[in-house]
Amino acid sequence: MARDPLALDIDRGGGGPLFLAIAAAIVGDITRGRLVPGQRLPGTRALARELGVHRNTVDAAYQELLTQGWLRAQPARGTFVAEDLPQAMVSPPPVPAAPEPEPHSPALAFTDGAPDPRLVPDKALARAFRRALLAPAFRSGSDYGDLRGTPALRRTLAAYLASDRGVVADPARLLIARGSQMALFLAARAVLVPGETIAVEAPGYPLAWEAFRAAGATIRGVPVDAGGLQVEALETALARDPGIRAVYVTPHHQYPTTVTMGAARRLQLLELAQRHRLTLIEDDYDHEYRFEGRPVLPLAARAPADLPLIYIGSLSKLLSPGIRLGYALAPEPVLARMAAARAAIDRQGDTPLEAALAELIRDGDLGRHARKARRIYRARRDLLAEALTRRLGDRVHFDLPAGGLALWLCSRGAPAEPWAERAGRDGLALLPGTRFTLDAPAPQAFRLGYAALEEAQIARAVEILARSWPGGSSKHRDFPS
Incomplete structure (x- = not known):
């Protein structure tokens, strides 16, 4: 048709x-x-x-x-x-x-890294939400709330960031948004004049690029390797384009390749940003999901006090994509501009939901959910890795990610786009490297978000992936897994 x-x-x-x-x-x-x-x-x-x-x-x-x-x-x-x-x-x-x-086959999809909404602590969340709706402050309120978000959630979140991530967070410098996407848009509006340039990882996160473009910014890609954003390439870009004013980076688990930026490169990036007076926008979208090794502290935990850095996180990744809650921690003047920009599109957030989430964090329910989810997601990651190795062997390459909710699968013998098309005809939706490219040639790879798939679904998905392999040979560049 x-x-x-x-x-x-x-x-x-x-x-x-x-x-x-x-x-x-x-x-x-x-x-x-x-x-x-x-x-x-x-x-x-x-x-x-x-x-x-x-x-x-x-x-x-x-x-x-x-x-x-x-x-x-x-x-x-x-x-x-x-x-x-x-x-x-x-x-x-x-x-x-x-x-x-x-379709003849069950509809399956490897997402971009979404959590499993079936794991949401719905009973605890429902109880907290009901209490928030019945609270006198909500029922008698005759005015809109704070543009920065519910004070209770900002206070609770500030304490959580300090204890869990080593980030000193004054509640007055926190803004609660309807998801990290809104936070990214507000950040770009606050620090960039239309026409100025922001450097982004390439491959990278297309929805962040759209938020920056919507704010009037020009996007410039900087290559990524097995250590994350190439700081030397960023320095070269700065020499060629003095209009670069900000850098967007996902150092904990680079999106989409999942690699973690090491300590030496993090310090190199911070030094470069301070020297060139750049604003860093750090997107720490899935910090809670670290399965092995010691926790990696955000750039925001060790950035110099005079370096403008906007730290963005998401509670949606911890719960469900349908629960739209993100946040931004920024210097006070930047946060004031973000709040002013927010007033034009969203007078306030979801007050009862924010109050309910504050209660879940304060009472430990969210922490217990995170620990349970980590165990389940780690088992699913290991099951996926074992199935890929067994069914696809040397036709693919990947490094087992230490955390996150996705795996970056590189093809060794077939272009990714035709492979995705064949898998789609068999009932499996894939996200090939073309989805994450800016200007450079697309990596012959897939981002396999596995967290929302149960064990039987993972086995079925890998079976379809193996059966739909197009074979043959193609010219493609190596890329970090």
């Missing part, structure tokens, strides 16, 4: 990220009945051409709506309007959607 173009009425002047404007336009068409349950949407490449935007922008919009439940994805078939939307939210479809044949 041919996929018709999708004309969307997008509000491009709203001041927020473009991918959110695209998502809002799609939701509007669903609620008006123009897009009906079960209807297939154009592919990201086709819609990006139609709208005149980057493919990653459309992919980010689709991912946002998949998380919210407006859309559903089926490997090898496409992206569809969800069929189980509440009836009150959609108009009756004027024409029934044509039935589509179901």
Whole structure:
């Protein structure tokens, strides 16, 4: 069936990220009945051409709506309007959607590293949320809350960061956001003038790039190797482009390759940033998931006091992608600008949810959940590694990551994109290296987020991966696993 173009009425002047404007336009068409349950949407490449935007922008919009439940994805078939939307939210479809044949294989997906929402301590969270809703301060409140977030969560989070990560965090310098994506956008708006450049890891995190572009920044990629961001390459880039004002980095588990930046390179990066008066934006998105070795402290734990550094983390990675809570720790003047930018798009956060999370951290429920989740995810990581070695052997290469919720699998004998297409036809969705590239040639690799898959699903996924190997030879560059 041919996929018709999708004309969307997008509000491009709203001041927020473009991918959110695209998502809002799609939701509007669903609620008006123009897009009906079960209807297939154009592919990201086709819609990006139609709208005149980057493919990653459309992919980010689709991912946002998949998380919210407006859309559903089926490997090898496409992206569809969800069929189980509440009836009150959609108009009756004027024409029934044509039935589509179901795939022969169970739909499986290696995510980008999402946690398993089935592990959420739902009973403890529900009790804490109910208490927050019934609290006198919430029920009698007649004004909006603090733009920086609920004071109770900021205080609790500051104590947690100090004890768990060695980061001295004044609650006044913390901002709670609706996910780390919002925090990244606010950070870019606070430290960059439109047209200025931010250096990013390449390959790297496309949703961060979209947040920076939405803030008016220019993106410049800096290569990554087995030690993370290449600081020497960054210094070369600074010599060529004096317009670079900030650096975005994921040193704990580099996204997407999972490698950890060593102590010597971290000190080298801090020294370079201080010498060139750069702002560092450190995204520590999955710090809780360290399975082996001693904990690696964030850059924020040892940065000089006069170095502008914005430290960003996520509670969504600890719980579920559907629980949108991130945070940023920044110097006071920067945080004030972030709060002012937040006021234009979101007057306050989710006060009851923030209060509930503060209670879970304070009472130890979140810590107990983290310890349980680490045991389960480590077992799943080991099971995946064993299955890949047994079924694929020397056709692939990977280094066992010391932590995180994903594995970087490098192909030794076949290009990644055709391999992903063949696996998709068999019912397995993969994220090949093309998803994480900026300008350089794509690494022939996959990011295998395994945490949301149970043991039987991991075995089935690897079986499909092995069966769909296209074989042959191709020219591809080596890349860190």
